[in-house]
Amino acid sequence: MDIVLFIFLVMTAFAVVRTQSLFATAMLSGVFSLLSALLLVTLDAVDVAFTEAAVGAGISTVLMLGTLALTSRFERPPSHSPVIPLFVVLVTGAALVYGTLDMPNFGDPNAPAQTHVAPDYIGRSPHEIDVPNIVTAILASYRGFDTLGETAVVFTAGVGVLLLISGLRRRRRKEKEDV
Known part of the structure; x- marks a missing residue:
């Protein structure tokens, strides 16, 4: 399962790099x-997976879509060399x-x-916190x-999204009034 998810990650990353549509890039990033x-859930890092889902897939995607609403939908050709x-x-x-070269191997029982x-x-x-789940206690x-x-x-990211959305609504209302 880990290998399949990793292959999907690589394919998605390649698609993000190759696409010219900024909307497609935002969706593929989500x-x-x-x-x-x-992948983090399969590695038993549920707390990190939850944060990744909330921030990476949720808030970041909404921020990118909000930014797209204020800009163009397609990437412009670069004006300089990518070197x-x-x-x-x-x-x-x-x-x-x-x-990372001197880090211990993943799962090494002799790691610090x-x-x-x-x-x-x-x-x-158990004595200081009195919570049965050690991960929750930590x-x-x-x-x-x-x-x-x-x-x-x-x-803060959620407040930023709300501010972006409210600014976009005001801008659209003003554009309708000007017409």
């Missing part, structure tokens, strides 16, 4: 986010890959997170400020 959320942006992307990608952090949370959670208590920050980001 599909990409939903596929990412599904410099391609160079920047390749250098950034190489730096990101270089930064498994030998130091996880046993501490498992040992302290997200709601130990990482409470981080979760609050994520909630604030989602809230």
